[in-house]
């Protein structure tokens with residue numbers, strides 16, 4: 455193995471310890487950061503993530519409330535809950551765990567969350583703020599990835615950065631954050647021609663396409679920083695990323711594992727956003 459493995463758990467633990475001190479300092483000023491987490495339905499993975507969010511809040515001394523709604527909840531009921539939480543003074547951050555059941559309009563729910571409490575940074579107002587580089591919150595996964603790249607000590611300025619995937623939650627904001635750090639950014643997607651050649655140009659390669667082991671070692675530049683956002687199951691039911699770890703680790707300079715890479719950073723950045731919202 456050639457690549458240095460970026461330990462997302464260790465980076466997350468170090469940031470959480472700093473956040474714990476910052477939460478304690480804010481509490482001394484009489485403010486307890488509060489997060490409300492809404493989950494609709496019984497998706498097992500979503501239940502685990504929500505439970506981990508509650509645990510993470512407790513770990514750093516934040517207050518949290520969970521609203522577990524049945525799968526048949528109506529759009530009106532969900533919007534009424536969001537409105538109630540928008541007006542609740544001890545709640546500084548609100549998030550609705552995604553995906554929502556199919557009959558619910560995700561976009562309308564996100565837009566109903568007050569931009570000031572939108573700790574996922576999914577609201578159009580916060581997305582627009584990221585575009586112009588004047589933001590309070592960053593979406594948790596891309597923000598966590600920026601911390602992981604920072605942990606390598608590599609300066610993004612002037613680097614060829616390739617983002618594979620163009621989702622609103624990861625690909626698009628990721629490209630913007632790399633651009634803000636003076637990277638030369640390319641976004642690839644399902645219609646990209648010569649994907650292999652484009653990926654091989656990347657000094658920093660971020661992959662978020664949801665296809666197990668799609669990016670192989672021959673698609674990676676020697677010494678590149680490779681960030682794997684994928685969360686898939688392989689043929690044996692084991693967690694795996696969008697990057698083929700074994701072949702990538704022979705070529706990349708730095709590589710995130712799955713699990714233990716980007717995932718642990720996502721909830722850590724949620725805590726950071728909740729603290730920011732409370733401090734305002």
Ligand SMILES: Nc1nc2c(c(=O)[nH]1)N[C@@H](CN(C=O)c1ccc(C(=O)N[C@@H](CCC(=O)O)C(=O)O)cc1)CN2
Nearest residue numbers: 503549550551552553574594713714715716717718720
């Ligand atoms: N409202 C939101 N919904 C969803 C988000 C989000 O940021 N906001 N992201 C994902 C799920 N997610 C957080 O909600 C999330 C996914 C994965 C992890 C994580 O720590 N993964 C671990 C492995 C976990 C395991 O063993 O089960 C890892 O990669 O090491 C955290 C959060 C979709 N929905």
